[in-house]
Amino acid sequence: MAGALVALSIAPNAIAPHTVTAHADPEPSTKELKSQATKLADQLEQLTEQYNGLKVKLQQSQRAAKVATDNAKRQEKALQGIREKVGSLAATSYMQGGSDPTVSFVASQDPQAVLDQAATLNFFATRDSAKVQGLMQAMQAAQRARKSAEERAKQVSQLRGQLDSQRKKVGQLYEKVRGKLVKKDPSQLGKLPVVGTGKAAQALRFAMTKIGRPYVWGAAGPTTFDCSGLTMWAYKQVGINLPHYTGSQWNAGTHISEGQLQPGDLVFFHSDLHHMGMYVGDGKMLHAPHTGDVVKIAPMAGRPFAGGVRVA
Structure with a gap:
């Protein structure tokens, strides 16, 4: 958490507009845009990992809160039997107009308030009530642990929300700079970092190393590929086995819309799904087109998009 807080204190400066805003005159060069995009991609990777x-910390805190809550419930249940036993004593004390410290201690919904009173503690010390004290203190400890764990979970959740906001801002800036770069020089897209830490992004990184390799029908690497062979080979490098068939890969994950696509997602075309590729970003994909061509990045626009699939 401390590391993430430091990151948050640094991140706003790291993504200040002056670092990515192009000069009105002259326009930034391809080299400058590529440098900006690379730096933003690196920041995005760091924020994503944080x-x-x-x-993970949130899940751990939530589990700790659940364990503490269950423990507090068990202690409360153990005390319930004692409360029932002193019920008659409480009634008698009330009828007599007095308040027995034992009854107050055991029956109180806020036992800490009673335990904090020195007179009550002294009373228990002289009345051989160690068992009751032990149960009450155990329950209090469990309740304090629960509150502490819940507070940690709340803090981590808030911090994660702030970090996610920073991550999205950097991602938007990266997309903006990348768009300018690709507009100026489309060939640069394949040279930019693949943003993302999941297996889909990792698979795309492997696939990008095959740009320029020839299309060969039925081939699945490592030097030649057809469309489904390229995606099968790329995902195999990250431990995911896909069948060498577009129709089967269509059912290998979760279907997503074009607007939900992220780098590494599978993209399919035509009603019979006879062609596919991997989404790169900025409306473009990496694919092995057809005989006589090579693995390359191309626009998705103008193709009959059938849908996307998120494998990982």
């Missing part, structure tokens, strides 16, 4: 770390 976000993932906080996700």
